[in-house]
Amino acid sequence: MAAKYKKNVLVDIIAGVLLGLILIGTIVFYDEIFPLTEPDSGNSNRAEYVKSKLENTKLFGYDINKFYFEQDKVLPNQIIGSILYWEGVPFSKIDELAKKSVDVFDVRQIRANKNYTLVKNDSCGDVVSLVYEPNPLTYVIYNLKDSIYVKKEIRPVETYIKFAEGEVKSSLWNSMRENHLSISLIDKMEDALSSEVDFYHAQKGDKYKLLYERRYINNKPVSIGKLLAAYYDNGSEHYGIYFESDDYKGYYNLKGNPSKKAFLRAPVRFSRISSRFSYNRFHPILHRNKAHYGTDYAAAYGTPIMAVANGTIARKGYGRGNGNFITIRHDKTYTTTYLHMSKFAKGIKKGVHVKQGQVIGYVGSTGLATGPHVCFRMKKNGKPIDHLRENFPSPEPLPDSVITNYYTHRDSILKLMNRMEIKTKKYNALVNYGFEAKYIDDEL
Ligand SMILES: [Zn+2]
Structure with missing residues (x-):
């Protein structure tokens, strides 16, 4: 119920936006460049990444060369017991599994449309285990072979720095309807540049660049992290660079002035x-x-x-x-x-x-x-x-005590933003996250 409500609010928000508040144009997204942990490793990291993919021969901890996997989605009203029963698992084992599951991940918690995988010795062999995935982050192993046990595993989340750039052409919000993450990114861009750019008056031909974190599980994008920097060109250039120190946190322009005004213009977004x-x-x-x-x-x-x-x-x-x-x-x-x-x-x-x-x-x-x-x-x-x-007093710029640190951080971010363009063209990789995306050729 809560999720449904949220979705309705989202649709309302989009509808509000479609009323013509903001026009955001084409956004071009490039594929991942560097993991956050090794931002300077460039090519060698790419090699590492490919290598790790080749070495990854296990699925849910089972060797893909030794086991047979059947992936499916849970049907409405389907329960683990019935799935296993039709695979020939005796009722006594199912009962024991259900009892053992209570403290780890109760079999009664499985939901329709979620992924599950049957792991077998071969295509007609006995079921070794059933693996259920309640969300992209988690999988639960219901093991039946040898000993019966239930184990919950959390997949590691990897954060990569991503680069996106685009140009305002027409309203793109239609294509974003399906994609919550894209909205959150636009939201963050507005936030980062709120005192620099009036997004109510976005114009055709305005250009922007975004440097942000994207989180991955098993090489699949799951969410957007922090927006590290935003650039907007509407005839003049604007920057919002994320900076954090002991006492200061937020987006600042090239001079170190905060992006946020002392007072927001409105108490609600998209109104x-x-x-x-x-x-x-x-x-x-x-x-x-x-x-x-x-x-x-x-x-x-x-x-x-x-x-x-x-x-x-x-x-x-x-x-x-x-x-x-x-x-x-x-x-x-x-x-x-x-x-x-x-x-x-x-x-x-x-x-x-x-x-x-x-x-x-x-x-x-x-x-x-x-x-x-x-x-x-x-x-x-x-x-x-x-x-x-009302003309509100403007917020204080970063003080002398931290401004040098800020400048150093700013320059490394700007370097990263510029290098991103070169690297992405080299790899020629493009990811479309629900925006209209255009192909960028090496020659460009
Ligand atoms: Zn009133």
Whole structure:
């Protein structure tokens, strides 16, 4: 149920994006270059990689030259007992296996559409074991030969640095519908360049490059890790480079200025403004003119609402008009209030410190509201203001104590970004992660 809900939210988010908020064009993805652990090993590493693939003659720990493997997916309502029964495994053994599985991975936990593999001595031989894969990271061995035992194994995750580049041509979000990971990467790019680039006004011909981590299990990509650097060219060049030290963490431009502004522009991603701040507007429910001391962001029910800046929860409550609401005090000058929430986020209560971007609640329509939205209000020295017209103080650049370290890090990242282009062309390998991808020739 939870997964289904999440998917619906995702579809809503994409639909919101399709409304025309952002146009992102062709992205070209190249194949893996270097494992993270040995970023400088280049060709020798490639050789290692090929070698390890040839030497990998075991599947789930069974020698592929000695055993026979039958891979299939669990059918709806199918249980391990019935699979094994039809393979001729006696009921007493199945019963013993089920009992032993309880503490490791209960046979009753198997789910339809997941992979399983029967390991046999040969195509018509007895079942040596059944291997079930609940997720790409894990496999469970139900061993029947010699002794009956159940063993859960976690596969090692390898992280590689990846490079992607692209050009804005048209909306590409249709092709991303199926691919959660791609959305997370675009999300991260926006994050890394949020104060440098206005993605609401992405233009045809804009170019970008991304350097990021991608996690693999058994040479199959499973998730996107950290975005290490983002580059965007919309007539002028912008960089967001990830940097972490004892006291500082985040994205910085070439000079060491943080990518994040002190205040986010909106408390929800992928929303649209349904009503602006005004001293006089016609109220849709009260049917009379009334000042609107806030900005309404329409978004799907359940969309996360984020704190727009660091601060402390000053109020959490319910009002007949406001519905569920939260007020955050950011500093001596500014407070923000978020109305009509469907529910509050876990752990949010008066006095709790929140960070910029932290989820404090979820979009709803509690109180006087015609549809799901968050009414976002900001006060400066106690007076309501239009946050979209406010010039906020810019965040401090990295101090002298760490700037030298940052420059060193920055230069190695830039080198990596440039070398990536050369290497990828050499290997001529292309991976399409759900984006429209074009073939890059060696000659280019
Ligand atoms: Zn409002």
